[in-house]
Amino acid sequence: MQDKPLEIEKIEDASGATVLRLHGPLLLGNFFPLQTMVRSDNAPLLVIDVSDMPYIDSAGIGCLVGAHVSRENSGRRLILVGANDRLLTSLKVTKVDQLFALAPTVEQALAQKAGV
Numbered sequence: 640m641q642d643k644p645l646e647i648e649k650i651e652d653a654s655g656a657t658v659l660r661l662h663g664p665l666l667l668g669n670f671f672p673l674q675t676m677v678r679s680d681n682a683p684l685l686v687i688d689v690s691d692m693p694y695i696d697s698a699g700i701g702c703l704v705g706a707h708v709s710r711e712n713s714g715r716r717l718i719l720v721g722a723n724d725r726l727l728t729s730l731k732v733t734k735v736d737q738l739f740a741l742a743p744t745v746e747q748a749l750a751q752k753a754g755v
Contacts, residue, residue: 643693645669647676654752656684658745662691665699677706683715686748690721700733707738716740718748 648660657680665673677685687706695703703719710717718740722730730736742748 647673652749655682656686656749656752657682658686660688664694665692666696667698670699670702674702684752685710685717686720686745688720688745689726695726695729704735718742720745720748
């Protein structure tokens with residue numbers, strides 16, 4: 640599982656939001672492309688779909704926290720979609736779970752765009 644590469648699928652929604660679908664684990668050795676994509680995205684809403692992310696390490700959590708902070712500081716939102724129990728537990732253990740807006744599906748996250 641941890642040897643599987645991270646694949647990132649980028650979708651630009653008609654509403655102006657960006658959706659990044661992560662396929663694979665988010666780890667120290669593979670989070671840099673995600674970090675680069677997040678930093679270069681200027682959409683008012685960034686949805687990160689983690690429903691196909693089986694594992695995350697502390698560096699991956701740091702990457703998500705950094706993404707949240709950079710977007711919040713610039714007045715843009717980030718919503719995590721499809722977080723499984725393992726990811727939610729990891730976020731709680733590291734005490735960063737309250738930072739993130741969560742949604743069960745991409746559609747529900749995009750519906751929250753009105754709150755941007």
